[in-house]
Amino acid sequence: MNNRLVAFLVGIVIGAAALYFFLPGPGAPITAATVNTTGPAAKPAGPTAAAGSTLATVRARGYLQCGVSQGLPGFSNPNDKGEWSGIDVDFCKAVAAAVFGDATKVKYRPLSAKDRFTALQSGEIDLLSRNTTWSMSRDTSLGFDFAGVIYYDGQGFLVKKSTGITSAAQLDGATICTQTGTTTELNMADYFRGQGMTYKVLAFEKNEESLSAYDEGRCDAYTTDASGLHAQKLILKTPDEHLVLPEIISKEPLGPLMRQGDAQWADIVRWTLFALINAEDLGVTQGNVELMRTSQSPDIRRLLGAEGAYGEAIGLKAEWAADVIRAVGNYGEIYNRTVGPDTPLGIPRGLNALWKNGGLMYAPPIR
Amino acid sequence: MQSVKWLRKNLFSDVWNSALTLFALWVIYISVPPLLDWAIFKAVWEGNGNTCREITSGACWPFVKANLGQFIYGRYPESELWRVNLTFVLGVAGLIPMLMPSAPAKKWNLIYLVVAYPLIAIVLLAGDRPGLVGVDTSLWGGLLVTLVVAVTGIVVSLPLGILLALGRRSDMPAIRMLSIAFIEFWRGVPLVTVLFMASVMLPLFLPEGVSFDNLLRCLIGVALFSSAYMAEVVRGGLQAIPRGQYEAARAVGMSYWQTMGLIILPQALRHVIPGIVNTFIGLFKDTTLVLIVGIFDLLGQVRAQLSDPNWAVPEGATTGYVFAALVFWVFCFGMSRYSVFMERRLNTDHRN
Numbered sequence: 113m114n115n116r117l118v119a120f121l122v123g124i125v126i127g128a129a130a131l132y133f134f135l136p137g138p139g140a141p142i143t144a145a146t147v148n149t150t151g152p153a154a155k156p157a158g159p160t161a162a163a164g165s166t167l168a169t170v171r172a173r174g175y176l177q178c179g180v181s182q183g184l185p186g187f188s189n190p191n192d193k194g195e196w197s198g199i200d201v202d203f204c205k206a207v208a209a210a211v212f213g214d215a216t217k218v219k220y221r222p223l224s225a226k227d228r229f230t231a232l233q234s235g236e237i238d239l240l241s242r243n244t245t246w247s248m249s250r251d252t253s254l255g256f257d258f259a260g261v262i263y264y265d266g267q268g269f270l271v272k273k274s275t276g277i278t279s280a281a282q283l284d285g286a287t288i289c290t291q292t293g294t295t296t297e298l299n300m301a302d303y304f305r306g307q308g309m310t311y312k313v314l315a316f317e318k319n320e321e322s323l324s325a326y327d328e329g330r331c332d333a334y335t336t337d338a339s340g341l342h343a344q345k346l347i348l349k350t351p352d353e354h355l356v357l358p359e360i361i362s363k364e365p366l367g368p369l370m371r372q373g374d375a376q377w378a379d380i381v382r383w384t385l386f387a388l389i390n391a392e393d394l395g396v397t398q399g400n401v402e403l404m405r406t407s408q409s410p411d412i413r414r415l416l417g418a419e420g421a422y423g424e425a426i427g428l429k430a431e432w433a434a435d436v437i438r439a440v441g442n443y444g445e446i447y448n449r450t451v452g453p454d455t456p457l458g459i460p461r462g463l464n465a466l467w468k469n470g471g472l473m474y475a476p477p478i479r
Numbered sequence: 480m481q482s483v484k485w486l487r488k489n490l491f492s493d494v495w496n497s498a499l500t501l502f503a504l505w506v507i508y509i510s511v512p513p514l515l516d517w518a519i520f521k522a523v524w525e526g527n528g529n530t531c532r533e534i535t536s537g538a539c540w541p542f543v544k545a546n547l548g549q550f551i552y553g554r555y556p557e558s559e560l561w562r563v564n565l566t567f568v569l570g571v572a573g574l575i576p577m578l579m580p581s582a583p584a585k586k587w588n589l590i591y592l593v594v595a596y597p598l599i600a601i602v603l604l605a606g607d608r609p610g611l612v613g614v615d616t617s618l619w620g621g622l623l624v625t626l627v628v629a630v631t632g633i634v635v636s637l638p639l640g641i642l643l644a645l646g647r648r649s650d651m652p653a654i655r656m657l658s659i660a661f662i663e664f665w666r667g668v669p670l671v672t673v674l675f676m677a678s679v680m681l682p683l684f685l686p687e688g689v690s691f692d693n694l695l696r697c698l699i700g701v702a703l704f705s706s707a708y709m710a711e712v713v714r715g716g717l718q719a720i721p722r723g724q725y726e727a728a729r730a731v732g733m734s735y736w737q738t739m740g741l742i743i744l745p746q747a748l749r750h751v752i753p754g755i756v757n758t759f760i761g762l763f764k765d766t767t768l769v770l771i772v773g774i775f776d777l778l779g780q781v782r783a784q785l786s787d788p789n790w791a792v793p794e795g796a797t798t799g800y801v802f803a804a805l806v807f808w809v810f811c812f813g814m815s816r817y818s819v820f821m822e823r824r825l826n827t828d829h830r831n
Contacts (some may be wrong), residue, residue, distance in 0.1 A: 181786075182770070182773065182775075182779070182782070182783060183782060183783040183784075183785065183786030184786055185786045185787070185788045185791055186788050189783065189786035189787050189788070190549065190554065190775075190780075190783045190784060190786075190787065191787045191789065192545040192546045192549065192784065192787060192789070192790065194548060194549050194552075194553075194554040194555075194557075195554070197787075219615065219617050220617065221617070221773055222773040222775070222783070223773055224771060224773070227675070227678075227679050227771075227772075227773075230679045230680070231679060233683075234679060234680070234682040234683045235682060236679070236682050320796075343786075343788065343791060346532070346788070346791035346792065346793075347791055347792065347793050347795065347796065348793065349535060349793050350535075351532065351793075451788075455788055456528065456788040456789055456791060457788045457791075
């Protein structure tokens with residue numbers, strides 16, 4: 113075979129490959145949204161929204177873009193099956209279920225604490241569900257709207273059981289490990305001054321460093337948000353010998369947020385959260401949702417779309433909340449599955465229990 | 480007797496030497512046994528997160544075992560993994576004969592690696608062509624992303640770097656100025672900034688609704704960034720070629736491209752093999768920076784998997800990082816040894 117012939121053949125092969133390469137695809141690509149489904153995705157149906165609205169954009173795109181953390185135990189973390197899990201992730205799924213009736217139509221964008229707000233502002237994501245504290249400055253000057261509170265967190269303390277300390281009031285004179293440049297230092301200063309106690313602080317640049325300093329016995333207590341304390345306790349040398357103190361010294365209400373100025377989208381996200389809490393309140397679970405649809409209770413019938421047209425008011429179908437609960441369960445189920453007492457994190461419900469059980473979880477009624 | 484002689488001559492020739500030998504032995508004694516204990520003898524080999532919570536004397540290898548799929552492929556759908564594997568195999572099949580100086584048909588091999596293989600790889604990995612389901616890049620992760628970023632950077636940066644280096648030494652002012660501006664711009668900004676701009680800031684400047692893939696943006700950023708570095712390495716080689724070589728080539732009537740392609744570059748590139756490989760290794764390790772824009776490379780994936788509450792165990796982090804370090808070391812050491820082999824073969828250090 114001479115060289116020209118080889119060149120000719122190779123040319124044909126490359127040409128054919130290039131042709132194939134630039135051919136359009138057969139249909140919907142696999143995104144996080146469609147991994148678990150088989151076959152091409154069905155075109156989203158439902159009432160059309162005004163052009164330029166987030167709902168219309170999300171529908172046209174075919175999936176929800178949800179900003180999550182890059183790995184925060186129990187809130188948003190990839191598991192060893194290659195799936196995202198956690199409270200914040202389940203909320204993304206819930207919103208996807210409300211919009212599409214299909215909780216798999218989500219694409220997760222793992223974001224660092226620094227670029228989470230930029231990603232939301234620039235429209236890279238439709239919803240930020242990344243353990244973000246609801247504060248006035250974020251709600252107002254940053255141009256965001258918070259949907260509500262999905263987890264009441266707050267700063268707490270971790271101590272060794274052997275010290276005999278069982279309450280933060282006994283921490284007078286203690287050395288406390290923490291991270292530099294965060295609000296934890298300020299909160300601690302306020303708390304100790306208010307209690308008239310003294311303390312020494314040992315601050316480190318990174319969380320891991322301060323935790324290992326505590327583990328090595330360089331300080332008497334370690335402080336960060338309570339949810340973080342439960343997660344980080346697990347990686348100490350002997351987790352059972354440490355105790356999270358019951359006192360919470362700061363308010364860190366964590367919630368999902370979206371861009372300001374799209375009232376319809378804000379309503380969808382907000383009422384998805386309320387639907388989850390109302391479902392627990394009314395005893396609707398993932399397991400009994402079909403049965404509950406035939407319930408005689410007007411509250412339950414309105415929640416599940418058997419009565420009234422509450423879904424249409426936010427641009428969704430009547431059964432939107434039933435889809436949400438079918439997909440992820442009610443708030444209590446999500447909590448117990450991700451961070452609750454039966455998980456390795458084992459965080460008691462505490463403030464996150466329903467209002468009627470002594471917690472703060474309370475949602476306005478659907479009526 | 481022979482060995483005693485050797486010992487006396489090499490390890491215990493005088494007081495200072497003996498002290499150093501003893502010191503080295505002591506360092507080995509205190510460091511190696513605990514390391515072996517941790518990694519092998521007292522490590523947990525079977526079980527789950529709870530086992531690793533009970534036994535904390537050594538590494539938690541079940542963590543690596545359970546998450547190995549994520550470490551290699553990220554969240555790539557399981558039914559499509561054969562495509563990633565095929566891409567790996569095709570790449571290795573093209574690379575091995577290319578790296579063996581004795582293998583034939585270097586020209587076709589190069590065309591396959593630089594033109595055909597990238598196209599095949601894109602089609603196989605991303606899909607969305609007739610017969611293949613598309614797999615969104617947000618599902619890619621782990622070693623797959625590390626290799627995609629590194630290989631793209633390497634394949635693009637070498638030719639682009641050579642062109643830029645030639646451009647910077649060109650007699651034509653416009654080309655020279657453009658090359659200098661390009662090189663100095665990309666060398667003047669940190670890679671972190673480039674990635675951050677590409678991923679987070681770019682959508683602010685694009686019209687609404689226009690967006691392109693996050694990983695693609697990173698690949699372009701990394702490729703342009705590394706070509707600027709490559710250009711300077713190659714320029715170093717070009718400057719080492721005596722003027723006589725250029726004049727001799729011109730004297731026999733060679734054109735500019737003939738001079739460069741046949742006379743100058745083959746010599747210049749041989750001089751800078753250590754520099755080129757150095758840039759490649761640096762690039763390979765820099766791929767870990769894509770984590771900051773939310774893409775999980777191998778290291779990022781290890782960190783992410785550590786946040787799974789089921790695997791939040793005392794030795795999990797150390798084990799994961801040791802695993803990632805080993806994988807990186809294997810790749811970087813491989814590149815480094817190959818460069819040594821090529822230097823010997825091409826005899827660039829002029830040991831005659």
